[in-house]
Amino acid sequence: xxxxxxxxxxxxxxxxxxxxxxxxxxxxxxxxxxxxxxxxxxxxxxxxxxxxxxxxxxxxxxxxxxxxxxxxxxxxxxxxxxxxxxxxxxxxxxxxxxxxxxxxxxxxxxxxxxxxxxxxxxxxxxxxxxxxxxxxxxxxxxxxxxxxxxxxxxxxxxxxxxxxxxxxxxxxxxxxxxxxxxxxxxxxxxxxxxxxxxxxxxxxxxxxxxxxxxxxxxxxxxxxxxxxxxxxxxxxxxxxxxxxxxxxxxxxxxxxxxxxxxxxxxxxxxxxxxxxxxxxxxxxxxxxxxxxxxxxxxxxxxxxxxxxxxxxxxxxxxxxxxxxxxxxxxxxxxxxxxxxxxxxxxxxxxxxxxxxxxxxxxxxxxxxxxxxxxxxxxxxxxxxxxxxxxxxxxxxxxxxxxxxxxxxxxxxxxxxxxxxxxxxxxxxxxxxxxxxxxxxxxxxxxxxxxxxxxxxxxxxxxxxxxxxxxxxxxxxxxxxxxxxxxxxxxxxxxxxxxxxxxxxxxxxxxxxxxxxxxxxxxxxxxxxxxxxxxxxxxxxxxxxxxxxxxxxxxxxxxxxxxxxxxxxxxxxxxxxxxxxxxxxxxxxxxxxxxxxxxxxxxxxxxxxxxxxxxxxxxxxxxxxxxxx
Numbered sequence: 001x002x003x004x005x006x007x008x009x010x011x012x013x014x015x016x017x018x019x020x021x022x023x024x025x026x027x028x029x030x031x032x033x034x035x036x037x038x039x040x041x042x043x044x045x046x047x048x049x050x051x052x053x054x055x056x057x058x059x060x061x062x063x064x065x066x067x068x069x070x071x072x073x074x075x076x077x078x079x080x081x082x083x084x085x086x087x088x089x090x091x092x093x094x095x096x097x098x099x100x101x102x103x104x105x106x107x108x109x110x111x112x113x114x115x116x117x118x119x120x121x122x123x124x125x126x127x128x129x130x131x132x133x134x135x136x137x138x139x140x141x142x143x144x145x146x147x148x149x150x151x152x153x154x155x156x157x158x159x160x161x162x163x164x165x166x167x168x169x170x171x172x173x174x175x176x177x178x179x180x181x182x183x184x185x186x187x188x189x190x191x192x193x194x195x196x197x198x199x200x201x202x203x204x205x206x207x208x209x210x211x212x213x214x215x216x217x218x219x220x221x222x223x224x225x226x227x228x229x230x231x232x233x234x235x236x237x238x239x240x241x242x243x244x245x246x247x248x249x250x251x252x253x254x255x256x257x258x259x260x261x262x263x264x265x266x267x268x269x270x271x272x273x274x275x276x277x278x279x280x281x282x283x284x285x286x287x288x289x290x291x292x293x294x295x296x297x298x299x300x301x302x303x304x305x306x307x308x309x310x311x312x313x314x315x316x317x318x319x320x321x322x323x324x325x326x327x328x329x330x331x332x333x334x335x336x337x338x339x340x341x342x343x344x345x346x347x348x349x350x351x352x353x354x355x356x357x358x359x360x361x362x363x364x365x366x367x368x369x370x371x372x373x374x375x376x377x378x379x380x381x382x383x384x385x386x387x388x389x390x391x392x393x394x395x396x397x398x399x400x401x402x403x404x405x406x407x408x409x410x411x412x413x414x415x416x417x418x419x420x421x422x423x424x425x426x427x428x429x430x431x432x433x434x435x436x437x438x439x440x441x442x443x444x445x446x447x448x449x450x451x452x453x454x455x456x457x458x459x460x461x462x463x464x465x466x467x468x469x470x471x472x473x474x475x476x477x478x479x480x481x482x483x484x485x486x487x488x489x490x491x492x493x494x495x496x497x498x499x500x501x502x503x504x505x506x507x508x509x510x511x512x513x514x515x516x517x518x519x520x521x522x523x524x525x526x527x528x529x530x531x532x533x534x535x536x537x538x539x540x541x542x543x544x545x546x547x548x549x550x551x552x553x554x555x556x557x558x559x560x561x562x563x564x565x566x567x568x569x570x571x572x573x574x575x576x577x578x579x580x581x582x583x584x585x586x587x588x589x590x591x592x593x594x595x596x597x598x599x600x601x602x603x604x605x606x607x608x609x610x611x612x613x614x615x616x617x618x619x620x621x622x623x624x625x626x627x628x
Contacts, residue, residue: 016321016325019321019325019328020317020321020324022328023142023146023324023327023328024146026103026106026107026110027099029102029106030098030099030102033095033098033099034095034099034147034150036091036092036095037092037096037099037147037150037151037154038150038151040088040089040091040095041092041150041151041155041158042155042158043084043088044085044088044089044092044155045154045156045158045159045162046158047081047084047085047088048085048159048302049159049163049166050081051078051081051298051302052166052294052295052296052298052299052302053166053295054074054077054078054081055291055294055295055298056291056292056294056295057074057291058071058075058078058291059290059291060289060290060291060292061074061291063289063290063291092151095147096148096151097147099146099147100143100144100147100148101143103142103143103146103147104139104140104143104144107142107143107327107331108135108136108139110331111134111135111139111327111330111331114330114331114333115131115135115330117335117338118333118335118336119335119336119337119421120415120420120421121336121380121421122333122336124380129208129210129211129213129214130208130209130211133207133208133211134208134326134327134330137207137211137323138323138324138326138327139323141320141323142323142324142327145313145316145317145320148313149313149317152306152309152310152313153310155306155309156306156307156310157306157310159302159305159306160303160306160307163299163302163303164179164303166299167296167299167300170292170296171296174296178303179303181265181268185262185265185311188258188261188262188265189258189262189311189314192257192315195254196255196315196318199247199250199251200251200318200320200321200322203244203247203248203251203322205322206240206243206244206247207244208326209240210237210240210241210244213236213240214237217233217237258311258315259311259312259315262307262311336422337419337420337421337422337440338440339439339440340436340437342437343362343436343437343438343439343440346363346439347362347439349363350362350363360438360439361439361441361442362437362438362439362442364431364433364438365431367396367527368396368430368446368527368528368558369395369396369431370393370394370396370429370430370431370432371393371394371417371428371429371430371435371528371558372392372393372394372428372429373390373391373392373393373413373416373426373428374391374426374427374428374429375389375390375425375426375427376389376390376391376416376425376426376427376428377389377390377423377425377426378412378416378421378423378424378425379424385581386409386581387409387412387413387416387581388581388582389582390409390413390426390582391583392576394558394574396527396556396557396558397557397558398559398573398574399554399561399569399571399572399573399574400558400559400561400572400573400575400576401560401561401562401563401569401572401574401575401576402414402561402562402563402576402578403562403563403566403569403575403576403577403578404577404578404579404584405579408579408580409578409580409581410578411532411562412581413560413578414530414560416428417528417560418444418447418449418530419440419443419444422436430443445524445526446526446527446528447526447527447528447529447530448468448521448522448524448526448528448553449521449529450514450517450518450521450529450530450531451532452532452533452564454505454510454513454514454516454517455504455505455517456501456504456505456508456513456517457501457504457505458501458502458503458504459500459501460495460497460498460499460500461490461493461496461498461499461516462474462477462497464501464505464516464520465477465481465497465516465519465523466523467520468480468519468520468521468522468523468524469524469525474497476523477497477523478497480519480520480522480523481497481516481519483519483522483549483552483553484515484518484519484522484549484553485515485549486512486515486516486518486519489512489515490516501513501516515549518550518553521553522553526557527557528557528558528559528560529553529554529557529558529559530559530560530561530562531550531559531560531561531562532562533562533563533564547568565606566602566603566606567606569589570589571589572588572589573588574587574588575587575588575589575592575599577592577597577598577599577602579598585597585599
């Protein structure tokens, strides 16, 4: 799509010190390496202050006395400074690497944990690629900046202070001339910071959109090729790429103007020292020696170096703030669906008690006997209701079928039931208790859900089935596969249960993926099953296998079945016909057929199409008795 339609966070503040203080909290576990980094930076700054002094002393000694014992001693001192500098540089590189790697690991782990906690509503408006950018590129930008920014702050600040003190001690009038370049550099930094921060935010935002679009293009590459839309897809991506190019060029031009200005002012300081110091050196009453002049020039050059480095890090800070805002906003996002304080208190009390089989982790009964929807309403957007005044009471062992047109609210009902979303109005009760009073983890762990498009993970068949219960034995994995009629085809695979299913299970057919998905749901032994059009995308033979497996799985459990093929729900205890978020008909198959209403029309129309398709294929047609 040319417009990547999703909810994008907007940021308009200037450099946010409060934000960076919060980001720095992630570096607290690495206080020791950060302290080592700071000490090494301080020592390096001190050594670099002594380098010009040592150089001046060497020159003055050589001019005054030639080769002497003191000259050798000064040369030894200079060599010791070089050795100490090398050791400290090695130390701070090691410390910085440890901090950067550790902070990146912690941020990614925290971000992934937070993503696991967030409700479905968060992902409804944020593409996968956009989220991946936060956990990868944005985290890398922050973690790589933190140690080096601290290093340059300690090193640069100490070096500037040391140089200023040394120059004032040697020749304070000349020092004031050099230090006069500092105010202009500060003004230039203030001028450019806003512009670089704005362009950096646009870069991060567009980068997220490009990643999202790229992810979508890869996922839908087959659709793009079958519709011969490669050129259109390329043009749409080029639109985003062009925007990225413009933002990067603007940021690059701002940096290209900013850093040379700082460098030019630093060079101006060196030139002033050379001019004024040369005049003093050449005058008859001049007290400045050649060594002192050279040392002063080196100080002026060194003053330019930390200022330039700090300016560069400041630029990086502007760019990284956009990434920091995005990552921190993700970490700060509170799950819309979570346990209440009262539930958390009961969970804490239960964890302190000895475990009991007759009590769930939230203090209530571990068995689900009755679920009731009480005047439930729901909407994704205010003023656009998806479900209205929905009432339903069901008991364990019943099978409830939901049928109706696409977008009518069927999937919303089961999503509310599983607490992927929560009712906007009304309440859902579990054995008389509002289900928000039950522990979220306990509630969702009692659901087995099989979707229309099953998702498998890279790995073996065994690992995918065991994903439903990680402590399941090989025998339990095989038993679950047998229960859902998956053992037969698994045994025929080249490596059996160790067969690698490929990315998203692409080495298996849709029906095979569906059977493995069903086995994965079964192995957890849930009390409630949700089947969301589980047989709508499979062939007739596979549908029979799935239906046979489903029939055995649902025995003794409460189940909700969203049906596309109405022939699969004839035995349901209750069939609800949903339209525009309301129940327009309900009853058993026989009752609804006798009523000759909406369900009857859907059922007859579907079988008429099936007879026509069967006749065209030369197969036997369904019996007219099936229409009764």
